[in-house]
Amino acid sequence: MPKIVDREEMQHAILDSAMKVYAKRGYHAATIADVAKEAGLGKGTLYLYFKNKEAIALAMVERHFKGMEDRFFQTESPETLDAFARSLSETMNIPDEQARFIRVFFEVFGPSFASDTFSAKVADFFDRLGSHYADHIRHLQAIGQIRTDADAAKLGRVFASLIDGMILHKGLFSISSARHDALRREALEMFVRGLVA
Template sequence: MPKIVDKAAMREAILQAALLVFQAKGYHAARMSDVATEAGLAKGTLYLYFASKEEMTAALAEGYFREIELRFMPEQPAESLDEFIEGLRTALSFGEEEARSIPVFFEVFGPSFTTDAFSQQVSKFFETLGECYGEHLSHLQTKGALSKQHNPSQLGRALAAMLDGLVLHRGLFGVPTERYVAMVDSALLLFRAGLSPAHD
């Protein structure tokens, strides 16, 4: 009886092996054969799942951004500006271990930014995040909780960029927890003050 292979589980195992290899050897130095060895597979078997290193990298990035989407994109619209801001604060709560994983992203995916496909993938993620925030802000505007002078769509994209900057500072520059929390509080306070309908 032929062995039944869980293709989804095998694909995930290969991606985890690729991540380990990319971290250990660097993206450019890593070879498909290195990934096959790490995964305990024949090289030919590896090619049944991924045609190239670039394809593996794109799949890794897709999984990474899927996790970020779950964290930063609220499913239900907030019913108040304060509720929306608190949701952002929760999403930005990165512990020490999570912060240390941020530089790893750039070690593994950094070289891929030179490819159009990967750059477009990252750009699409931030466009989606910005659109999500824009929709939530538009909802708040219809409820009278957001100043009418704002364009929710543009504001949502600007917010996505601001959050990205805070997270990068936390991870890439080793900002201590206490200082990072103060930075987040200050940024959200400023953002909250500018959104108030009191400015109308």
């Protein structure tokens, strides 16, 4: 009887293997054969799941942004400014595996930012994230936790940009977890002091 393989599970395993290969060898130097070997598959089997290296890279990016959406957008409105700051800090604290992906992302898709379509897709994610935080800020303003003269929409986008910058910093510059923790703490303490009602 043939072994039944969960297609989605296998695709994730291949993407994990590709991430390891791309992190070690670089996207452009790596081959489909390298990815297949890391995944413990033959090249032909790998092609049943992804038609080429570009399809693997695109799936990696889609999975990355889906993971970010699941993580960033599931938070409910906080009831205190301190709880909001803790939530932002947790969002900035990406696992090392995700941080390593950032270099691969820019190696593969850096030139794509010249494309209006690609840039618009990434910008849309951060627009939605900024709106999500703006809703939290408005809620905190309504319950007296944040100054009412703060522009919630602009501040929401500032927080989205801060999170993006902190995550990029960790991934691109291999900042240690201890240093990254200190940077997150200092940035958020500064914002909290400026927002207190």
